[in-house]
Amino acid sequence: MKKVIALFTIVVALVSCKKDKDNTNFFKGPESEVYHGKAWSSLKLNSEGNPEKLTLTLDAATLASVQVGESGSGEGHTHENNILITLPGKALEATPFKFIMLNWNPMGHEPAGVYDTAHFDMHFYLTAPNEVMNYVDMAKMENLPSTDYVPANYIAGPPVPMMGKHWIDVTSPELHGVPFTQTFLYGSYDGQVVFYEPMITLAFLKATSSFQRTIPQPSKFKVSGYYPTRMTINKEAGTTNISLEGFVYRQAS
Template identity: 55%
Template sequence: MKKLFLATAVIAIAFSSCKKEDSSNNNSKGGIFKGPETEMYHGKAWTWIQLDNQGNPERVAIAINDAALSSVTPGSGSTGSGHTHENNEVLAFHPKAAATPFQHAWLNWNPNGHPPAGIYDKPHFDLHFYMVPSTEREAYVDPVKLNADPAATYLPANYMGGDPVPTMGKHWVDITSPELNPTNPQPFTQTFIYGSYDSKVVFYEPMITLDFLKTTNNFVRDIPQPAQFQKSGYYPTKMRITKQDGVTNIILEGMVYRGQS
């Protein structure tokens, strides 16, 4: 509990210092750098990245304010028929995010969830952190490339591929997730997905229910790690949810430098 309190305090202090001006210390390359705000229903969403004093990434995040979470279009009650492209927002990163593999975020609201029925058909967000530009992602339509799987070492153990989605990619899910337990499935609240296209890992995706985001003040989990990485850079090892000043932050943190292999 003490460790959780300290981690929360550190993040709160970081947000507080961000309000002043990240570039105020000319001797430091560190700080929190906010991406442009995007309107989302009656609220806003944006990204931010936190760098240490040497300019190395510590956290990258998607932020959604309470006005957006409270005004998303409610579901009809019908089972989701698949990933839609009707409730999506492209979020740009601050240029400082070039220190990470991530080049843009794609925030997807699924008011009725999506298949499999009885598992992921709850209202939820797909929070894609893409390692390619948005224009490149939009060209993900070739069926052969959508189905071209990365080598197994570039995905965590126990991850299984699902149906590919045009302009998104192929989704890989952790079959050991509690909601997929074959004998004692737990209600879906959050899970962590990898995505691929043309034999490359191209996105990390926390998938989280609206209810969990609204009711969770602080949550942290490990991100399953692959044995190898296709591109050198700083990669996250944990996903965290925090609330600060009317904003819910979905954070990828615990950055570790990985060499291409």
């Protein structure tokens, strides 16, 4: 009997240690209000301490309470529905990302007939919030990075003050007659890539429990670090998680 108790104690201790180890690899950022719900970021590291998953989480109340079809919101990007999502401190150390700008578009935005449906823009910025708020110089907006630093098939799209120049994948289905559900953009300012952007409709987020897509990759990176290669959507315990995953170390060139 004593041997059984001792063995049970060892098993419990090992499970507890594993759980504690798992907890030390997970970091959550502060919560931000989004309409009647909340959003937050988190970082999961792998067993080697490298980034495994950088996540933006929207709770069920957010998806249920965002307002659709507000007057004037379909004319272009608007800053009135921008929410700055802080990253956990560990994410600033382990990844090149600095914060997330979550933008809700009640009637979508240009171009008409493509992105003019209710959706979220999720800008994962490589630069700090105070820098982004100064992205207003149109000459710098039109100073494009070398094509090596944006993926093939991406072309420069519209500039948006206090966001950046948006780059669009010309092979995306919504540009070829398929209704828009999700896509992936890049952004630049003054010759530098400054954000990665999943853009996803409210309808798709509500209807999707599990989804994965690759993130088109550039051939060069300005700053060495771990960069994501895929984007996923996963529902869990009443939340919708939009994650950048498949991080690979890239050498600056």
